[in-house]
Amino acid sequence: MAELEPKKIISLMSGTSCDSIDAGLCRVNPDLSCELISGINYKYPEHIRAKIFQLFSGDASIKDVCQMNFAIGKCFAEACKVLISEFGKPDLISSHGQTIFHYPFDEKIDNVSLKSTLQIGESSVIAYETGCPVISNFREADIAAGGQGAPLVCFADDRWFKGKNVAIQNIGGISNVTVVAKDIDTFGFDTGLGNIMIDYCVNKYYGQSYDKDGRIAASGNICESWLDCLMQDEYYFKNPPKTTGREYFTKQYIENALRFAPKNSEDIIATVTALTAKTIASAYERFVYPITSIDEVIIGGGGAYNTTLMNMLRCYLPKHIVLKTHEDYAISNNFKEVMAFAVLGYCSYYNIPNNIPSCTGAAKRVVLGKITAA
Ligand SMILES: Nc1ncnc2c1ncn2[C@@H]1O[C@H](COP(=O)(O)OP(=O)(O)O)[C@@H](O)[C@H]1O
Ligand SMILES: [Mg+2]
Structure with missing residues (x-):
């Protein structure tokens, strides 16, 4: 070589x-x-x-x-x-x-x-x-x-974070996690929706391309019954390895889901933001904690800039887990x-x-x- x-x-x-x-x-x-x-x-x-x-x-x-x-x-x-x-x-x-x-x-x-x-x-x-x-x-x-x-980014995560017990969570259009821990082989999978549904709804109801800093979501209330219904999608129950994309979370998928949405647009944005946060937390409960404990979740991708999403994730994750972003490791969230x-x-x-x-x-x-x- x-x-x-x-x-x-x-x-x-x-x-x-x-x-x-x-x-x-x-x-x-x-x-x-x-x-x-x-x-x-x-x-x-x-x-x-x-x-x-x-x-x-x-x-x-x-x-x-x-x-x-x-x-x-x-x-x-x-x-x-x-x-x-x-x-x-x-x-x-x-x-x-x-x-x-x-x-x-x-x-x-x-x-x-x-x-x-x-x-x-x-x-x-x-x-x-x-x-x-x-x-x-x-x-x-x-x-x-x-x-x-x-997911392919796991290869770099494995090299960069080996020796720690962490979940490296990217929140792009889709969300994907890499789990790096001391006594196991690194594994990863797509947890499901990231920003696709948030962006779609913000565009539909506000004519904007995304919910800057999560301000609209922060002004609404989570509709728990609709959230529970959205959480029942079969993708979230599938065992890893699993990956997904826009072919599954299509415009039609989102429009079907919106038929059962609350009336108030702020509440819709708050709820779809909560969906991203809660599906990440529940993916860890189903597929990560039974295999290894983790001390930190390290967020990257555009979702790291959505403060409301980050606050919701903080609420849904177990209290002992420290929530960080890549910037805490001198790695740009954006790049x-x-x-x-x-x-x-x-x-x-x-x-x-x-x-x-x-x-x-x-x-x-x-x-x-x-x-x-x-
Ligand atoms: N300041 C911000 N506030 C809220 N959301 C943001 C912000 N910056 C980026 N985003 C979200 O992140 C998305 C882009 O994330 P990115 O990691 O580039 O995803 P992808 O890899 O799918 O392109 C945007 O579409 C938007 O939803
Ligand atoms: Mg991008």
Whole structure:
């Protein structure tokens, strides 16, 4: 194996919230520690973002998918160029891409598995536009090995937090947890909704894209009967490994749920915010505490900035657990996933296996990611 050297990597991520392309210039070291040198949240042009939501809605053709693969690749390249103009070219680019479909189910036709996932943002466009090699398409190799292709950030969490007893909870569009503890193999899964339903309702009732700092939720009351009803969804009862996405928590899903919502809009926002907090706490009760005790929950992702959500989580978690954010560990909440994908890209470059089978359900450890030459 080639001798490992530190690498400068621009890492690119756009999550299910589709709020921005998060681009970070990172330095990844041979011990897989990672420093963020600079990060930007590059907004998609308005009509491109609308087209992505059209892909999410299922109301799109193969032509749309084909076109958007190249258009998103161009947007990702533009985000890179902002960093390159200030800091020069990195050694490589690590691009997660934009997930437009994730199908982690064991469904078969003619005994052939349909388990699959699709992240777009053409790597050839990014490589051509920037002149840098690009690592992309991380999830496919894990699915090929029988896994769900997610969650992948657990690999970095395992490296960064080993030796502690913690749950590392990302609250993006979807929420996912990594559990790192002394006497067990690191494991993780998606706990369910993160910000998708909050954003949808805030948009529907207030015409805003998100509930800044959780102010609307703070002004409403939780409707306990509706919350109980929402908590009964079968996803929350499924055993890990499990992952989910917008294919499950669709616009239709949310609209169906809203048929039973309270009248007052503030109460709706308060209740869907409580749903995210309570499903996280109940996932720990069902799937984490029976396996290991934890001392801390470390929050990351955009949900960390929703003060009401954080306060609710504090109420639902057992009192002895300390609630922190990544910032308490000098890791940006905003760029944590970007840093994790820089580490995943570094491993791909050096052929180091970078999935964790106890998180994804894969049959074995494999090297994730494909390389596109500059
Ligand atoms: N200041 C804030 N107050 C409340 N919510 C926020 C704030 N900043 C970000 N968010 C929420 O976080 C979401 C983005 O989180 P992110 O971690 O980027 O998710 P994803 O990985 O799905 O893109 C936004 O859509 C919004 O709901
Ligand atoms: Mg985002």
